[in-house]
Amino acid sequence: MMRKTKAERQRLLKETIEYTPFITDEELAKIFEVSIQTIRLDRMELKIPELRERIKSVAKLQWNEQVRSLAVEDIVGEVVDLELDKKAISIMDIGREHVFSQKNIARGHHLFAQANSLAVAVINDELALTAKSNIRFIRQVKQGERVVAKAIVKKQTDRGLTIVQVDSFVNNEQVFTGEFHMYRSRELRD
């Protein structure tokens, strides 16, 4: 196989390292049939850090995500207003931990979690459980946006379930809507 030009080699080098970041200069030198020094010059020109730094940055990413997924677990929005068995409002700021790692779009289950836990909270009972729900994600929510969820307790169904309607907004623009059918241990009285 003929030895490529500098530009071609550098293009491939970049790709190779992106694809298999755990590769040493020595191995790269063998692959491209050039000396280690050439690989190092290439890395410099392309501003690609050395192996250990590459590994470290991959690891750090993972570490942050791990720590995050643990910490975030319980907190699904902050309740700012609550009238038991009537209505409730909670806010949630969309941070890095809520979005897809590549795109900046919030993952659906976080919006659901906020709405669902608000539906649970608004019910005046030791324990409320979601039996059924019907939801719609109206528009994408981006990192940095503040989602305001509003829950309204509607009526009871014939089967004793309480219906809670939750609508979520970003700057008065609706982003989510859901109807939650909730079990409760005690009866709703009015």
Added chain:
Amino acid sequence: MMRKTKAERQRLLKETIEYTPFITDEELAKIFEVSIQTIRLDRMELKIPELRERIKSVAKLQWNEQVRSLAVEDIVGEVVDLELDKKAISIMDIGREHVFSQKNIARGHHLFAQANSLAVAVINDELALTAKSNIRFIRQVKQGERVVAKAIVKKQTDRGLTIVQVDSFVNNEQVFTGEFHMYRSRELRD
């Protein structure tokens, strides 16, 4: 502060490294006010690998478990089987962090999160988003139970959405069902 006993130091050392694996022996030596050699002896006895190996293993975890474009951290539950655009299975063990603090019943949004992220994962596309979904929590899930979620890609709607059906089970007993209408950037071809 008095210098701790060997056993106590080793206990703390293990904890410290687990918590902050990016720490060098030198820094550890300063923290515990002993020599570097002592730290190294400790690591040997405790069979804790050196800094670079620790970093590498953290990084490798992340690299192996990538499911196509979707990174691990985006998936709730562990994907055990995946046929893109066909079906997928994930499992999730319900731990303390998933249940209501008094009762031992899993919060609905965790079951939803598992199902929703599986629906996202099964779609062979850079980015899939949930547009709409219709779900039902069939029975309560208790702490300690293992939830198996099965996703099946159904058809496309007239509006270009892909429908994914997800059913979750605990020991063959159904606990959850949901239909997810997913947006995708590319078309599904068959």
Added chain:
DNA sequence: ATTACTTTTAGTACCAAGTCATAAAAGTTT
């Protein structure tokens, strides 16, 4: 107190995977 044993510290040689700087060789263009 002396001996025995554990724990800690010190020091040396070595390694991997680099950086940084200098210089020479090889290849290409004009």
Added chain:
DNA sequence: AAACTTTTATGACTTGGTACTAAAAGTAAT
């Protein structure tokens, strides 16, 4: 052939270690 780019070589130095040997310090047993 001169001028320029590209590649290779070489040596000194760095980090964060391993492996091994040896001595010093601390603690317990006789």
